[in-house]
Amino acid sequence: MISVLIIGNGNVAAHLVKAFLKVDTISLTQVSSRKLENIPKAIITILAVSDDAIETVSLKIKNSFVVHTSGSFSMKDLKNTTNKGVFYMLQTFSKEKEVDLYNVPFCLEAERDEDYLLLETLANAIGKKIYSINSEQRKALHVAAVFVNNFTNHLYKIGNDICEEYKVPFEILQPLIQETSEKIKTLSPEKAQTGPAIRKDEETIKNHLDLLHKEQQVIYKLITQSIENGN
């Protein structure tokens, strides 16, 4: 039996609690980060709090092994004097939407090997994609995630804006969007590239620019150039 304490009550905490409650070999306690007078003992203490609360909350914890769940914070940002680790799930969590943890990558890190094994056991109890990722790699992953998630979504928004302006339903682009994300399961993004930029089809590029607003043009030009240069 592994005793787990989850501190926090955001989306990540909610998804973890739901998953751990289904596992017989885990005994779970959850407390809010605002009520830290009497912190229950546990083998693993998971800080599922906002990034800027990691330092202050971890300072108050005496339990033997403390991990945070943040993609952008280093393991060393934990200020407990006991053992440290990270239990980071790379996925967007929202309260309304069910997430299948079997599809979620668990990125684990710990100072001590025996603590890493503990985290691995814990992740294996609720998921199946488990990776050993150190703090530097996790930061890189977090930046990469901004490109493939936030920035990609912004390109969807620009596509949507163009559709609205020309009174075309955005749903027409939906199958292409799905196909684009599916394609790179079997092909590297470099090999999957198509379109006027990679063909250096300057006439089509010029026609496209004519149709765009100034802010859209700047993005179109920069990414086209980046594709042309192979950056």
Add this chain to the structure above:
Amino acid sequence: MISVLIIGNGNVAAHLVKAFLKVDTISLTQVSSRKLENIPKAIITILAVSDDAIETVSLKIKNSFVVHTSGSFSMKDLKNTTNKGVFYMLQTFSKEKEVDLYNVPFCLEAERDEDYLLLETLANAIGKKIYSINSEQRKALHVAAVFVNNFTNHLYKIGNDICEEYKVPFEILQPLIQETSEKIKTLSPEKAQTGPAIRKDEETIKNHLDLLHKEQQVIYKLITQSIENGN
């Protein structure tokens, strides 16, 4: 029975031929665009040729109704003196990969209403997502497709480059990429946006920039600014 002549032997032609052959109410002929000495008669003639061949090939056709399959060319770019139209499928086609035409949007246009109905009947025989799209709208769609397909794929490439540099398997990002493309089926891209740019979290943005190469930084800054400005 509708008689259809397909001119061309590229990917689009191959997918159309395969689909039409399964339909009892369509009689199909296919000829290469290089053998146009004796062009067979047909109710609908489909030019599934490369964009730059549309003008020269269409000049040689006397059949009563001629359509092209291009996203970026206008209906008026057809130079036949008979009736004109467009039969554009918005999807990436590659020869190796099977495409389910039931998921492909058919964007139709014709000069005459009765010709439009013919195209609609044809599209309905092999697909189910059918849209009336004029030449200006189709050009806008084509540009929007570059954003959500080519440019998005380039962001995947940058994500991949970052992963390679830090020796992190790119597959860790795969579930997030899928989720990002799924999310906008139910949420507008504007509402789906998350991350440091929309939160104006300048500290995280600074940390991310520190980790990137110069070319990546330029793209990161520009898209972050565009998200912050709500462009």
